Amino acid sequence: MSQPILIAVDGPVSAGKSSLCDALAKELDILHLDTGAMYRAIGLYAIESGISPEDGDALDRVIKEQKAVVSVEYRDGRQLTLLNGMDVTGMLRGEAVGAAASSVSRFPSVRRYLVSVQQRLAREKSLLIDGRDIGTVVLPDAKVKIFLTASPEARALRRYTQLLSSGVRADYQQVLTDLLARDEQDQNRACDPLRPAEDAVILDTSSLSFQESLSEMLRIVKARYAISA
Secondary structure (H helix, E strand, O other), X not given: OOOOOEEEEEOOOOOOHHHHHHXXXXXXXXXXXXXXXXXXXXXXXXXXXXXXXXXXXXXXXXXXXXXXXXXEEEEOOEEEEEEOOEEOHHHXXXXXXXHHHHHHOOOHHHHHHHHHHHHHHHOOOOEEEEEOOHHHHHOOOOOEEEEEEOOHHHHHHHHHHHHHHOOOOOOHHHHHHHHHHHHHHHHHOOOOOXXXXXXXXXXXXXXXXXXXXXXXXXXXXXXXXXXXX
């Protein structure tokens, strides 16, 4: 494609952003930056360092002293998330790390640091970026902004099914309770709360299959960038 492409995708936890954005990026032959993995890396650092993810002062020091340096690399089109130079990609999907990521993401120092990394990457190449504040903060001038969502029940069921397929014991009601708590925290944090950008296209996938959701996202991108093929 002749013109650089920047796509911002936001949405709540378990809306299917990572898997759908992976597939969309492949369709468009561009890279996908999963910013949630970057916040999870900070959450992982807090857990492994014995720091409470709720301790804003301690996290401020971590960021200021550059004790948790997050970077990304791409191998065969797949994002690897690095923490202090070590590939931690395979350590980021547990429930405890996810909860820690939601907590650390409330603090301005963490957000400012990771947003600066994300914006630097977006200046270098065509990129599809997903997260919680991409269209509003990271890429406010992106030509395509999609807010991907689904009902809490649909998202909880998807997460519950994902856990079971991974061999993890799970209780649907607990998954739903945890998801609602994450929603509350993400939507009501003081710094860069989760919300659709004013010019975002809202895509509710509650009743859509994966392929239907992907096709709709692809249609939105092609329409905005006037891509015919």
